[in-house]
Amino acid sequence: MSPLNEPAPGLDLARDGAAHWRAAVPPRQIDDLIAELAAHAQVEPGRAGTRSLLAQPWCRALAAQLRDHPALQPSLAGLVAVQCTYFEKSTALNWLVTLHQDLSVPVAGRIDAPGWQGWAEKEGQWFAQPPAEVLGSLLAVRLHLDRCGIDDGPLRVVPGSHLHGRLDDEAARQWRERCGEITCLAEPGDVLALRPLTLHASSKARGTSPRRVLHIVYGPASLPDGARWAITA
Known part of the structure; x- marks a missing residue:
């Protein structure tokens, strides 16, 4: 296995829970996306991003484009975009992210059903932790708008950890x-x-x-237990 902090783009989605594709979006479009974010992202002062971009037409078009990308289409077939989050990390807007899994999804409202937990309201939107089978069906696609080198706070992943369900802190450390x-x-x-x-x-x-990223989450068109996505594209 790879030692800690070894840069290695050779990931397999099924085996490792992550995969990396070069130049999925051309440079001119990256410039256009940065301009759209400057005009429409509405990031609150002092915050490092926003969770609520999917309602915007340019973001919905990007979500559809990525879903149809030849490298991504086999993994995204039948899924819909359910959230787009913008992150901007730099020495001015800086943060540390400890080892974790992404467990919360945006939903239209609260429900009372087994397996749904961790209810919270963020940016005026309900989020919940769904059952593990829902989490296992999701795929996040992170589009990099800038070069992300070793000094830019890059993401580090634990290969294969997605195959073992929800993990508590001790199990995560062991993996x-x-x-x-x-x-x-x-x-x-x-x-x-x-x-x-x-x-x-x-x-x-x-x-x-800066390390600017658009993080689009895709999931099944419908949810169990009467739950509904807050928005889809």
Whole structure:
């Protein structure tokens, strides 16, 4: 297995819970997306991003484009976009992300059903932790808008950890010790696909360049137990 912090783009989605594709979006479109974010992202002062971009036409078009990309289409067939989050990490907007799984999804409202937990309201939207089978069906696609080098707080993933369901802190630590981490460096236009149950973390940025990412989550068109997505595209 790879030692901690070894940069290695050779990931397999089924085996590792993550995969990396180069130049999935061309440079001119990356410039256009950055302009759209500057005009419409409406990030609150002092915050590192926003969770509520999918309602915007340009974002919906991007979600459809990525779903139809030849490299991504086999994994996204039959899924719909359910959320788009924008992250911007830099020395000015900086944070540390400890080892974790992404367990919360945006839904239209609260329900009372077994397996649904962790209810919270963020940016005026309900989020919940759904049953493990729902989490296992999701795929996040992270589009890099900037170069992400070793000093830019890149994502680190624990390969294969998505195959073991929800993991508590001790189990997560054991899986990282057993399997190591893969550091996901990227260039503008690169895409990293990530199963939300894949353990991942990132360090604070040490360089001067921004690390801007659009993180689009795809899931099944319908949810069990009467739950509904807040928005789809």
